[in-house]
Amino acid sequence: MNILSGLAESIGNTPLIRIDSLSAETGCEILGKAEFMNPGGSVKDRAALWMVRDAERSGALQPGGTVVEGTAGNTGIGLVHVCNSRGYNTVIYMPDNQSDEKVNILRTLGAEVRVVPTVPYADDNNFQKQAGRYAETLDNAVWANQFDNVANRQAHMESTGPEIWAQTDGKLDAFTCAVGTGGTLAGVSRYLKTQSEDVQIWLTDPHGSALYNWVTTGEATMTPGPSITEGIGNSRITDNLADTVIDDAVQITDQAMVDMVYRMLEEDGWFFGSSTGINLCGAVEIARRLGPGHTIATILCDDGSKYMSRLFNPEFLSEKGLIRHSQS
Numbered sequence: 001m002n003i004l005s006g007l008a009e010s011i012g013n014t015p016l017i018r019i020d021s022l023s024a025e026t027g028c029e030i031l032g033k034a035e036f037m038n039p040g041g042s043v044k045d046r047a048a049l050w051m052v053r054d055a056e057r058s059g060a061l062q063p064g065g066t067v068v069e070g071t072a073g074n075t076g077i078g079l080v081h082v083c084n085s086r087g088y089n090t091v092i093y094m095p096d097n098q099s100d101e102k103v104n105i106l107r108t109l110g111a112e113v114r115v116v117p118t119v120p121y122a123d124d125n126n127f128q129k130q131a132g133r134y135a136e137t138l139d140n141a142v143w144a145n146q147f148d149n150v151a152n153r154q155a156h157m158e159s160t161g162p163e164i165w166a167q168t169d170g171k172l173d174a175f176t177c178a179v180g181t182g183g184t185l186a187g188v189s190r191y192l193k194t195q196s197e198d199v200q201i202w203l204t205d206p207h208g209s210a211l212y213n214w215v216t217t218g219e220a221t222m223t224p225g226p227s228i229t230e231g232i233g234n235s236r237i238t239d240n241l242a243d244t245v246i247d248d249a250v251q252i253t254d255q256a257m258v259d260m261v262y263r264m265l266e267e268d269g270w271f272f273g274s275s276t277g278i279n280l281c282g283a284v285e286i287a288r289r290l291g292p293g294h295t296i297a298t299i300l301c302d303d304g305s306k307y308m309s310r311l312f313n314p315e316f317l318s319e320k321g322l323i324r325h326s327q328s
Contacts, residue, residue: 028290055142056086081108092111146183
């Protein structure tokens with residue numbers, strides 16, 4: 001009998017799926033890691049589990065304790081699932097530029113959610129800094145600190161990277177994904193580079209972020225934005241991302257992302273969120289640069305259900321100067 005024990009064992013070991021239309025178009029194998037199949041519905045379940053386990057092992061988190069985090073949504077959702085399964089409370093700080101769906105999911109799961117004004121990281125009222133300060137006021141509490149807690153990238157060194165390598169039988173030319181905390185790209189890069197230096201690691205970035213310039217010029221200067229994507233892009237280099245081997249970067253417009261998300265829905269049947277749209281655009285651009293015959297993997301971060309009021313709302317898109325182009 002092949003039976004998983006509880007929520008923790010159900011995180012990870014997601015399928016690697018060939019995206020048929022993009023593979024046919026590029027002449028490359030475009031493969032997506034189906035992270036929407038994790039119990040919390042996103043790639044962030046992995047980081048959530050590893051960060052909680054790390055806090056338990058260090059003794060910082062004791063039975064009945066509280067985990068506090070600042071998050072755009074998915075890490076918070078992953079944390080609440082993990083914490084519920086292990087008997088912890090959760091307090092989540094979120095910036096007010098995220099979808100209502102994420103806030104509602106978190107509250108339904110039982111988290112205390114504090115939505116705060118969106119301000120830059122340099123501001124003391126940034127949602128992450130508020131979470132850190134609040135955790136210090138509580139007994140038996142930890143701040144998960146996903147951006148600079150390297151247990152985040154360790155999750156992907158120990159799970160995502162090895163899974164991708166095994167699923168491709170080591171026949172992989174490039175891996176790419178967008179970066180928020182940096183954990184996924186950093187962890188996967190660290191593992192894949194130990195298996196083969198020839199595997200190229202590409203960062204895919206939305207506009208309104210400093211990471212494309214950081215990779216291509218060495219200077220973390222912001223590009224014009226903002227982007228409607230949620231939870232990706234950054235103005236600084238996190239501890240998770242620092243010292244990561246990244247071979248190159250591509251930058252994707254919001255309109256290209258919107259076109260990709262609706263193309264996947266109409267042509268391939270996939271219902272993806274905005275980060276996945278950015279990732280798939282990046283994979284296609286890398287395929288074009290490398291030429292036919294290559295295998296490129298990326299992350300299918302989550303599905304589209306948390307973005308109904310934004311990405312899948314024609315009025316919202318129109319307000320942002322974006323258009324849904326039908327594939328039919």
